[in-house]
Amino acid sequence: MSQVQIITGVERRRRWSDAEKRAVVARAFAPGSVVTEVSRQLDINTGLIYRWRRELEEASHGFAEVVVAPISSDPLEGVSPVIEVAIGGNGQVRIFASAPPELAAAVVKALADR
DSSP states (O other): OOOOOOOOSSOOSOOOOHHHHHHHHHHHTSTTOOHHHHHHHHTOOHHHHHHHHHHHHHHHTSOOOOOOOOOOSOTTTTTSOEEEEEETTTEEEEEETTSOHHHHHHHHHHHHHO
16 A cells, blocks of 8 residues: 655745755665665655765765775785775875875875866
8 A cells, every 4th residue: 555645834845954965865875775775764756865965976076985994914014004095996095194184185185186
């Protein structure tokens, strides 16, 4: 049996804050999640979720996923703490923790602009 939702009153549309949009997009595109399942759970059209993602990407120049994981067996292990940055499959770089913040920011910006 189908379900019908009747919206009464002056306002017919739901209003979503920027924080709510970010939370929905993060939930929909989290590892292992499926956009259609999230859209059904929240009663949101999938197209709206993709539109929000596109708008958030344009506003923030893209998403950067941060994963904190133990360092595997690596020839650089033990040399100095390393920050590994991978941006959208376009590139990957390892930055030593002792690098100046300005240099690290310039490297990440150069990768993001590729």
